[in-house]
Amino acid sequence: MAGRLPTKSFFAAFHRATRPPTCSCMESHVARRFAPTALMFGNLVTGCSVLAPTGMLVELSSGLDVSIATAGLLVTFGAVVLCVGSPLTAWLTSRIERRTLLAATLAVLALTNIASAFAPDYASLLLLRLIMLAVGALYTPQAAGTAALIVPEEKRGSTVAYIFLGWSLAAAIGLPLITFIASRYGWRTVHGGIGVLGCVGLLLLAWRLPRGLLGAPVDLKTWIDLGRNRMIVLLLLITTLQMSGQFVVLTFMAPLLTRLAGAGPDAIALLFACYGIFGFVGVVIATRIVDSWGAWKTSVLFTVLMLAGLIGWAISAGVYPLMVASAAVWGLGFASTNSMQQVRLIGAAPALASASVSLNTSVLYVGQAVGSAIGGLLYGHGLLHATGYVGAGFVALALTMVILTRPKKAFGA
DSSP: OTTOOOSSOHHHHHHHHHSOOOOSOHHHHHHHHTHHHHHHHHHHHHHHHHHGGGGGHHHHHHHHTOOHHHHHHHHHHHHHHHHHHHHHHHHHTTTSOHHHHHHHHHHHHHHHHHHHTTOOSHHHHHHHHHHHHHHHTTHHHHHHHHHHHHSOGGGHHHHHHHHHHHHHHIIIIIHHHHHHHHHHHOHHHHHHHHHHHHHHHHHHHHHHSOSOOOOOOOOHHHHHHHHHOHHHHHHHHHHHHHHHHHHHHHTTHHHHHHHHHOOOHHHHHHHHHHHHHHHHHHHHHHHHHHHHHOHHHHHHHHHHHHHHHHHHHHHHTTOHHHHHHHHHHHHHHHHHHHHHHHHHHHHHOGGGHHHHHHHHHHHHHHHHHHHHHHHHHHHHTTOTTHHHHHHHHHHHHHHHHHHHTOOSSSSOO
16 A cells, blocks of 8 residues: 555645644654655655756757757766766665755755856866756655655655655746746756756755654565566566657657747747646546545546657647647646656565665656657757657557556556
8 A cells, every 4th residue: 555645636745735634743844844845845846857858948049059959968878877877876875864864965966056057168067967866866765755754654655746746846846947047048047047956955854854764675586586576577678658758749849849830939939838737737636546546547547648648739839829738738747647657566566665666766867868859859850740750650559568467456557
């Protein structure tokens, strides 16, 4: 039952996640009460750091005097570092006290974002981004693992969902703001702003996350056991396909909107906002129905919505209102499908949950790297309309895999 999400409203889950556990020590009450919020805010900073180039490719291209496709490599190469770094850092840092580890991670994110604001050229910015994400790779899986150490078992599902809300907010609020600010004040201002957010997140963690939190060490046997679990391997493949399909389009969404529909910066920011807000709505809906439907049925529903949105984008390319509507449908599935992947992984092998969730984060970034590389290739060759169809093809394969992994029992593992 560790992976089950509550049927009550998302905001009730927020209340439960932030309510302090029963303890005789008032200091512990205060320290733990807002610890999930501090962890969630760190995910917001991480999400903005990862997604930032997607929202300002045009400004990066013109400001650094490189092509759109070359600017897109900031996403591709960054995702490669993330996919390698997530399991590697999980292994290397599993014995480090969590508050120290997570605070140090946010400190690196803050400093590298601030340094990026002063990068003199593309090569310098790329190097800083690789350093940023090599360290930042560990934040999201370690934050989720830390949730299990600060709340009772019955609250873990809602707390993990709440902590992952930071990524939804990065897409719903952060990405549109990045596009808006970059179009008016430049990409350097965006990096400086994310750096300031990182400093705030660092202070929140230092203030609210309790000391002395240590997770279970991750060793080589853990990864071997994961590789031998057929269901986990299939679930990780689903994550890879889902993310690959989305990032074929998402990485180059802003320049695609400009060239296909003549959209300006404000229109692009509006579409990003629509995509992100509906992503948040999708998470709320998934949280409410997963206990009654099961994770598998819920995953099927939102993967179908994701596929429908991408097909709609491909068919309506060039008609801005229809592209916005398609992005909204697509957005319903983008965050909720990943949440269901987390639930299914935990249900498939509860004893390996911390490692499987970390590896799921890694293959998520594999999908980003594959999708953004293919999207850059298509964009660079002027195959603008093809991006939507190729992205939809990846998600169609993911949906096929979801259907084939239907659990034999009622539980949606």
